[in-house]
Amino acid sequence: MTLTASLETTAAVHLDGVVKRYGTVTAVDSIDLRIRPGEVVALLGPNGAGKTTTVDMLLGLTRPDAGTVTIHGLSPRDAVARGRISAVMQTGGLLKDYTVEETVRLTAVLFGKPRSAVKAALERAGIADIGDRLVGKCSGGQQQRLRFAMALLPDPDLLILDEPTTGMDVGGRREFWDAIRQDAADGRTVIFATHYLEEADAYADRIVLVRRGRIVADGTAAEVKALAAGRTVRATLPGADRIDWAAVPGVESSEVRGDTVHLHGRDSDTIARHLLTETEARDLEITSRNLEDAFLTLTAEDPA
């Protein structure tokens, strides 16, 4: 088996040149994305960036105008029907006059799962105690955990969360993410769309930043931050003002304040290596700007 073939079969998600248009608006503009099993990926972007459209295509709710979407090598509809992929949607999707337990039981019936699976899903989502409550009488957080229980029922390989904590209070948000984290620790792949930077930063192994239907950055939280704003290397170096910093590899801008030098650049490793091997610099400190700066820089509208 060649390396590419093995990648092909093991990718949890593979988007290849995916395009989706609504009339004259291009919601998703040629996205290529490969997600490995077990990754926790944040799809981060401002409203209207194409996150929900991308999620809809992953779930087979919308068909791309061009390109292909595969989930573990299957078409999205097949992956849904076989319970390989499931989702917690942002709002709606519940009937008020079902009880919590009935809603999960119905899902179990549709997936051909036994009664015991209902109990297990309710317990994992932390709503076993409110099984008899009517959905219409549940709080927003409880309803979200009900959606989570429904999504867990087919025991999917891949779980999609579309803006999952919208409308939850801080406590609810925390509990929800704790449940997801625990779940992902067992090897489930998780993709979540969000516009909360803190959530992406705190819970994702990998951040895919989208803007106007395109991926503008893809990497770990640290990499994405570095991409936009670079990092700053600060060092103490007497006589720093006598050095031509612009000639140093990796340095994009510099600032000298007395014996302290601040060097900005995307490749902070090279700058640090230079400082430590070629100069007498000490007290090195490397900092990245926060994700919010990166987000704003990368998703800013073009000045055009």
Add this chain to the structure above:
Amino acid sequence: MTTQALPIGMIGLEIRRLARNKRTLIFTLVMPAAFFLLFGSSAEYRTTRVGEGNLTGYILVSMAVYGAMLAATSGGAMVSIERAAGWSRQLRLTPLTPAAYIAIKIIVAMIVGAIAVVAVNVVGAFSGAELPIGAWIGCALLAWVCSLVFAAFGLFMGYLLPSENVMQILGPALAVLSFAGGLFVPADQLGSTFATISKFTPVYGVGELARYPLTHAGDVWLAVLNVLAWTALFAAGAMWRFRRDTARV
């Protein structure tokens, strides 16, 4: 695959949910029976003969049709509420096929329709309705089977009207159609022009057919044609909206 093409277990849960909705219960079970008692059980009607039964029996059949019609329509129209709540979209994240979903809706609508027919007939049996037993069974069965046309109507309207309170529109609409179709008052009592128009309205065929085992009167083939034509029309409409809906969602 462990999943079934038609998940039978869903039907029981759906019936349970419907039974929780008091408005639906009053609409489909209490109202037709109340109308029967109000308009059909007077002493005069009990003594007026119709075919081998009495006029009370005749009204009973009409009200059974009305009940089945309301039940089937509201069963079909449930799709409207479910679309508005995003439930249909949620179901698309399960192995349930759209066709199986529609089949379940129709089955549930017909089960509720059957309960409505039984309810009116039980009330009728204790309130002086007289029909030969064969006619009684025949009328009840026909009232029930023909309400399929209204399951299709409910589905069509459910897809057409995005309203959460679709039955608030359909309830009065069905009452008007029932008058127009001669279900409450025989159409020929309202003039010949009206009687002619009546023959083309959707309730006419169902009413005529359901009452035939009792009256053995009227043009059966015209009634059959009426029922088939309206069923085809409503089913085509429902299919058209349904296709658009699943293409979009």
